[in-house]
Every structure is written in C-alpha cells, then in structure tokens.
Amino acid sequence: MTDDNNPEDDFQEMLRRMLGGEGGPGMGGIDFEQLKNMGIHVDPAQLQQMMGALQGAFNAPGDGTISWDATRTGALHIANRDDRGVTAGQHTELDQAFHLADLWLSEVTTLPPLPQPARVLTRGQWVEETLPVWQELAEPVATSIADALTEAMREQAPEDMQDFVQSAGKMLRQVGGSLFAAQLGQVIGKLSLETVSGGDVGIPVMPAGTAAILPQNFADLGHGLEIPEDQLALFFAARELAHARLFRHAKWLRLHVMSQVTDYARGISVDTAALEDLASRFDPSEPAELQNALSSGALLPQQSEAQEQALARLENMLALIEGWVDVVTAEATARVPSLDRIAEATRRRRATGGPAEDALAALVGLKLRPRRLREAAAMWRAISDAVGTEARDALWDYPDLAPTAEDIDDPAGLIARLEAAARGEEAPRDEMDEALDQLLAEADGPDDAGQDEGPRPV
Incomplete structure (x- = not known):
C-alpha cells in the first residue's frame, strides 16, 4: 500500500469485490459445485440471503445501526417455502x-371472552405478526456482539492500522x-414450522388479546398421536383462548x-477471548465461521x-402463566374423551421443545420453557379447590396479587390468606408481615414515641 492510498478506500474496495460477487461463479465468489464436491452442502438461497445481508450492511448509512431486513427476509423464505x-x-x-371452546371456558373462568374472533394463520403470517417481539428480544444481544466484534478487531490490528480499523468501525x-x-x-x-398457536x-x-392457530403445524402435530383431530382442535383452541384471555385481562x-x-438479554456479555480469536481470522467474504459461532x-x-x-x-412467572392455562384448559375440556392423552403429549412436547427452540436458546442465551410447570399447576388446582374460580382468577x-415463587413451593399460606379474606377476616400474619412491621417501627424512630402524650405547651 502506498502513501497516496486511503486505507479506508482500500478496505471498502476489498469488501466491494468480496461482497459484490466478483471473482467466482457463485454469490460472493463462492463456487457451490466445488463446495458440494468437498462434501459441504450449502443451501444457495439461504447463503445468498446471508451475503445479501452483508451487502446491505456495506451499503447502509454509516450510522452504526443494525438493519433487521435480513431477519424478515430469511424467516419468510423458510416459512413460505412449504406453506x-x-x-x-x-x-x-x-x-x-x-x-365451542369459548363457551366451555366461560364455565370455568371469570376472565372475559375476547372481543375479536380467534385467527387462523399461515406460517408466513405468523412470522409477520411476531417479528417485532423477536427483534425486541434479540436486539440487546445483537448490539453486544456487533460492538464486541468491532472492538476485538480493533485490538487485533497493529498500531499502524488503527486509523484504518477506526474509519471502518x-x-x-x-x-x-x-x-x-x-x-x-x-x-x-424454523420456529414457524413448529409452533402450533400464538401462545x-x-x-x-x-x-x-389475540388468539391464533397455525392449521398446517396443527395437522402435522396430530399425525403421530392417533387422536381424533376434532378432539385435538378443541383442546388447542381452549388452550389458546385461555392464554389470550389471561393476557387481555391482566394488562400488566x-x-x-x-x-x-x-x-x-441486556445482561448478556460476549466471550471476548472467543471473539478475539474469531476476529483474528474473520474474512467477510466467508462468514460461515462467524455464523456457526452465533448459532452454536x-x-x-x-x-x-x-x-x-x-x-x-x-x-x-412463565410457570405461573402456563400452570394457570393448563388447569383452566383441563377444566374446560373435561368432556373431551382423549383429554389425558392430549394433555400428557402437550406436556412432553413443551418439556423437550424442538430444534428451533434449541437454536433460539443458543443464539440469544435464553430457553423459554418453565421448569416448575407441574408445581405451579398443582398450586392453581389447590387454590381452585379451596376458594373457587373467582378468587383464583382475581389473583x-x-x-x-400474583403468587410468588414461595407460594408455588407451599400454597398453604396463600390459601389461608384467601380463605380469611373470603370470610371477611384479617389475613393470618406471616414472617413477611412481622419483618415489615419491624422495618416501619425502625423508620419511625424515637421521635414518634411520645405522639400520644397530648399537645406540647406553646
């Protein structure tokens, strides 16, 4: 490199050649046939989308923000492929x-019905509806990784290249x-191929307050269960409506x-040692290694x-939600002959998750499955038996008012308070009440000790 050249211009020109597809028969100079002969199987469409994302990053305004267009494009490509x-x-x-499920639910819960009818969605529609939430969930992690990648490459660069890296940061x-x-x-x-309903x-x-089912995935789920499809439909409709009723009622x-x-997610940090090692070898024209590091x-x-x-x-909290939904759904669908088999299959499916959920856990670091579901469901059943549906749902x-982790472990104290309230009595005092009284007494201090002695002389 000569002194007349601008290092930033050289770097950008290099990326233009690599990301623009020069120098080879495939996207970004990649020869798919050669990769296949080497035993490496690559989906050209998916790789083209990924390289397109890189091209978009190169052409985007230099304000450092992350574009999520690639997320939508990639998700819809998979969702619509066999939709x-x-x-x-x-x-x-x-x-x-x-x-029918809505009528049954109204018999077992005081939470009101939804104002709008439930929806039947394609996989592509589910992607479009849920994309804002996934972006909100993933953005802190994406920002951390992007910032850490830039910092790691800066630290790897020699002193005479710092201006070069800084300008392209x-x-x-x-x-x-x-x-x-x-x-x-x-x-x-991939999640759009597995998920059955909105909740x-x-x-x-x-x-x-939106209830929805994806009929294609619902039909795929029923193939191996040997359970009549109309019974499955009633169960999952009741479950989805219960979930939607809960979130509409409890607006908080x-x-x-x-x-x-x-x-x-905001607390997630990046393994800087692993990233520095990756950054030292990173080639934007061959992003597969970074892609594998992200996905794993x-x-x-x-x-x-x-x-x-x-x-x-x-x-x-997820266990409280899912436990309540399980109990209400079981009560509403008690007339369904195969209820026990359906409920057990649903619990197994929820406990094991699927490949897409595992991929999400690796990417974001969070597995969205409640581990205490059975205990929470047992708590909700005990509350229902003790004080009835109205007091249960009022929580x-x-x-x-929502039950705590301690209530899940031992519902007896919560039930005693609810039973006392139903009788119009003061709730039994517990250790938390005593601790609160002690804190308030210490906060009052000795200055308030003589307040009852009458007015002081002027």
Whole structure:
C-alpha cells in the first residue's frame, strides 16, 4: 500500500469485490459445485440471503445501526417455502372448535371472552405478526456482539492500522449485526414450522388479546398421536383462548414478562477471548465461521449470577402463566374423551421443545420453557379447590396479587390468606408481615414515641 492510498478506500474496495460477487461463479465468489464436491452442502438461497445481508450492511448509512431486513427476509423464505396456506375446510373446522371452546371456558373462568374472533394463520403470517417481539428480544444481544466484534478487531490490528480499523468501525459493526440478524431470521423461520398457536412459544409473541392457530403445524402435530383431530382442535383452541384471555385481562402481564426477558438479554456479555480469536481470522467474504459461532452459542459465556436470578424470576412467572392455562384448559375440556392423552403429549412436547427452540436458546442465551410447570399447576388446582374460580382468577388483577415463587413451593399460606379474606377476616400474619412491621417501627424512630402524650405547651 502506498502513501497516496486511503486505507479506508482500500478496505471498502476489498469488501466491494468480496461482497459484490466478483471473482467466482457463485454469490460472493463462492463456487457451490466445488463446495458440494468437498462434501459441504450449502443451501444457495439461504447463503445468498446471508451475503445479501452483508451487502446491505456495506451499503447502509454509516450510522452504526443494525438493519433487521435480513431477519424478515430469511424467516419468510423458510416459512413460505412449504406453506400450503389455509383451506376453507380448515377455517370452518377451527372456527367451530374456537366457538365451542369459548363457551366451555366461560364455565370455568371469570376472565372475559375476547372481543375479536380467534385467527387462523399461515406460517408466513405468523412470522409477520411476531417479528417485532423477536427483534425486541434479540436486539440487546445483537448490539453486544456487533460492538464486541468491532472492538476485538480493533485490538487485533497493529498500531499502524488503527486509523484504518477506526474509519471502518461502523461498517464492521453493521456487518456483525447483519450476520446476527440473518441468523435470527433462520431461527424464526424454523420456529414457524413448529409452533402450533400464538401462545405456544411461552412468551407473548402475538398482540395482546389475540388468539391464533397455525392449521398446517396443527395437522402435522396430530399425525403421530392417533387422536381424533376434532378432539385435538378443541383442546388447542381452549388452550389458546385461555392464554389470550389471561393476557387481555391482566394488562400488566405482557409488559412484565417482556421486561424480564429484555432485562435478562441486556445482561448478556460476549466471550471476548472467543471473539478475539474469531476476529483474528474473520474474512467477510466467508462468514460461515462467524455464523456457526452465533448459532452454536459459542460467543455467549456462562450466565452471571444476576442473569441466573433474572432467569429464575422469569421461569417462575412463565410457570405461573402456563400452570394457570393448563388447569383452566383441563377444566374446560373435561368432556373431551382423549383429554389425558392430549394433555400428557402437550406436556412432553413443551418439556423437550424442538430444534428451533434449541437454536433460539443458543443464539440469544435464553430457553423459554418453565421448569416448575407441574408445581405451579398443582398450586392453581389447590387454590381452585379451596376458594373457587373467582378468587383464583382475581389473583391476576394486579401484579402485587400474583403468587410468588414461595407460594408455588407451599400454597398453604396463600390459601389461608384467601380463605380469611373470603370470610371477611384479617389475613393470618406471616414472617413477611412481622419483618415489615419491624422495618416501619425502625423508620419511625424515637421521635414518634411520645405522639400520644397530648399537645406540647406553646
């Protein structure tokens, strides 16, 4: 390189050649036939989307922001590839199932019905509806990785190249962020092939109060269960409506859950040692190594203590939600002959998750499955038996009424308080009440001790 050349111009020209497809028969100079002969099987369409994301990062304004266009494009490519749409027959059958399930639910819960009818979605429609939530979930991680990639490459560069790396820093950040966005699109697209309903993922990915089923995935789920499809439809319709009723009634709940998820995600750090090692070899024309590192979770270190605590709080809340939905769904569908088999198959499916959920856990560092579901469901059943449906459902009215992790472990104290309230009595005092009284007494101090002695002389 001569003194007359601008290092930034040289660097950008190099990327133009690599990302523009010069020098070879495939996208970015990649020879797919040669890769195949080497035993490496690559989906040309997916790789083209990923390289397109890199091109978009190169051509984007240099403000350092991450473009999520690649996420939408990649997710829809997978979702629509084998999307058979929704037939008129499926619409009719699921509409009937939703109608009957709604009537049954009104018999077992005081939470009101939805104002709008449930929806029947294609896989592509599910992607479009849920994309804003996935972006909100992934953005803190994408930003951390993109920033760390830029910093690692800066630290790897020799002193005489610092100006060169600094000038291209925003573009390097966009390249890392765009690769993450493209990888997220692959995960969401694969999730669209597995998820059955709006509440199936565990977090509220659909707009509040929206119930929806994906008939193509619902039909695929029923193939191996040997259970009549109309019974499956009633069960999943009741479950989805219960989930949607809960989030519409408890308006605080969606924000509460998403705040916990994003707080956890913002605490994610990047394994700088692994990233520095990767950055020392990173070639933007061959992003597969970075893609593999993102998808495997290799760049995300072990959870910190603060993250473990945040995850425990999130898992408890998800268990409360899923446990309530399980209990209400079982009560509503008690007339379904195959209820026990369907419920057990649903629990197994939820416990094991699927490949796409594992990919999401590796990418974002968060597995969205409650570990304490059975205990939470047992708590809700005990509350129902003790104080009835109305008192049980009223616990969702305000966030400070919702059961705690301690209530899941031992529901007896919560039930005693609810029974006392039903009799119009003062709730039994517990250790928390005593501790609160002590704190208030210490806060009052000795100055308030003589307040009852009468007025002081003027």
